[in-house]
Amino acid sequence: MEFKLHNGSGGLCCKSCGRQDKQLNTYDWLADIPGNAEESDMVEVQFKNTRKGYFRNSNKIPLEKGDIVAVEATPGHDIGVVTLTGRLxxxxxxxxxxxxxxxxxxxxxxxxxxxxxxxxxxKSREHSTMIRARQIALNLNLDMKIGDVEYQGDGNKAIFYYIADERVDFRQLIKVLADAFRVRIEMKQIGARQEAGRIGGIGPCGRELCCATWMTSFVSVSTSAARYQDISLNPQKLAGQCAKLKCCLNYEVDCYVEAQKRLPSKEIELETKDGSFFFFKADILSNQITYSTDKHIPANLITISGRRAFEIIGLNKRGIKPDSLIEETHRTEPKKPVDLLEQESLTRFDRNRKGRNGGERNGGNGNENNNRNKKKKKSGNRPQGGEQPAAIQANNQGEQQPKQREQRQGERPQRNNNRRPPRNNKPKPQGDRPTPNDKPAQE
Structure with missing residues (x-):
């Protein structure tokens, strides 16, 4: 079966992925190539939990990823699932x-x-066998813990996975287990991290344990990884479900080691005219150091960059004491925090609209009116084709202005500048009303 992509770039073969444990997953990116399975007679087979094996397909059986096969074992046979075939x-x-x-x-x-x-x-007998084997080990006073039991496919052999801090003499235990279960016994020692990976669980980060999902090799974790990252050495927070240090402490330790090279030593004191300053704390990734005037308690804390700290150390070696830790040029107001989620706001476009329409609402002082006035000024100053230069046009305009004013005054109707007489309360005589051009009688 094959899933075709819509863009026509190729196919996505469903044989590349199969049902298997996440730690042992191998993506067969050559599965859709014709004749890939016949390139090699070796086959990868997975059994319960984290056990894998490689077998030879000498009988040329047509096998695909996900087939359940019977393989050779000592003694008898075992049952497993094919996880990989071909060139890989x-x-x-x-x-x-x-x-x-x-x-x-x-x-x-x-x-x-x-x-x-x-x-x-x-497989149905594995859990009961593990519980009984733990009781037998406890009766023999053995300092060990049996974490899991795996039966062979034909039921003739059982593998007991145990955890122990020291060397354990389990010869007597093997005899008792063989008499109790009537099978061949094999003991395998695993670590606490391997046991947590076999059991699984959820970590404090909210995700499934790394050892139960993708980790195949476990590197030793030391407390120096926590010291490099300035993490408090609290065993309750640093320990995982396996009661060992968390594997994730090693993920970022290299980045912290490189960043710490850009910071001065904690033992160096900074001398200024104000006094001596001692190391208090450091933000390694942001390259910021906080100094205190007291060596034991936080007092008069001042935070400077690593570059400034190296400058002061260089001045102190030459016998020069600066006025203060902070540079004069750097004494500026702190920057306002930038809202990174502002660009995702649904109302981010409304602000520009308010600025554009504000001119019409506020009496014509908005951006649109200003832009229109600028356009008018620019269009009035631009010389058109066939016109005179700007200086000559200015003189001609100055001569034409008084003529235009006279013409306009002649066209306009003349206003009567005489004031109206004050109103009298006496009744007006009946008759013809005076025209507006008639002048009142002078006393």
Whole structure:
């Protein structure tokens, strides 16, 4: 089965992914290439939990990712799931450091219903076997913890995974377990991190444990990783569910080590005319250091950059004491914080509209009116084709202005500048009313 992409760039093969543990997942990016499975007779098979094996397909059985097969084991046979075929299997074997091909066993056949019945019956006994084995180890006063039990596919062998801080003599335990369960016993020691990865869980970050999802190799974690990052050495916060230091302490330690090289030593004192300053704390990633005038308590705290601290150290070596820790040029008002979510606001476009329409609402003082006035000024000053220069036009305009004014005054109707007489309360005589041009009688 193949899923075709709509852009026509190729196909997405569903055989590349399969049902398997996340730690052991291998994406077969060559699965959709014709003839890939016949390139190599080696096959990768996964069993319960974090156990993988490589087997030879000597019978040339057509296998695909996800097929359940019966493979050779000592003694009997085991049941597993095919997780990888083709050209990538030799590369995975090289990564797992498997060199001798003499120890590589072969695949018998695809699993039959009879094989699956035996397999399911053996798996159903694993939990009860683990509980009883823990009680037997406790009765023998052994300082160990049995974390998991895995039965072989045919039920003839059981693998006991245990955790112990010191060397344990479990020869007597093997005899008691063999008599109790009537199977062949194999003991495998694992660490606390491997046990947490097998059990799984949710970390304090809210995500599934790294050891249960993608981590395959566990690097030792020391308290120096917490010291480099200025993390308080609180065992309750630094320890994970495995009671060991969290693996995520190693994720950013290299970045902190590089950033700490740009900071001066904590033991160096800064001498100024105001007094001596001692190291109080540092923000490693932002390259900021806080100094105090007292060596034991925070007093008169001043925060400067690492570059400024190195400048003062250089001046002190030459016997010069600066006036203060802070530079004069850097004594500016702190910048206002920038709202990074402002660009996602739904009303970010309304502010510009208010500024544009504000001129009409506020009596014509808005941006639109100003822009119109500017356009008019620019258009009035631009010389057009066939016109005279600007200086000659200015003189001609000065001569034409008084003529235009006279013409306008002649066209306008003349106003009567005489004032109206004051109103009298006496009744007016009836008759013809005086015209506006008639002048009142002078007394």
């Amino acid at each position: 299997v030799p590369l995975q074997m090289k990564k797992a450091n498997i060199k001798s091909e003499a120890d590589i066993k072969r695949i018998y056949r695809k699993a039959k219903p009879v094989d699956m019945d035996k397999y399911n019956e053996a």
